[in-house]
Amino acid sequence: HNGIIENFRELREELALKGRTFVTQTDTETVALLAHQYMIEGASARDAAEKTIARLHGAFALAFLFDG
Secondary structure, three states, rough: EEEEEOOHHHHHHHHHHOOOOOOOOOHHHHHHHHHHHHHHHHOOOOHHHHHHHOOOOOOEEEOOOOOO
């Protein structure tokens, strides 16, 4: 991703409450873990990407790559 995710701290807090752990303090990691969380909850890769983008506030560009 390129840009700034203005609400990444709030998203991190939400993910932490769901038991997700973080290795870095970056908004990039937060975006990846949010998409992954949606997939864990049953979303397809495309739906997870769409749901993730809908939650992000800021000016940014994203590219999603999924295995399989």
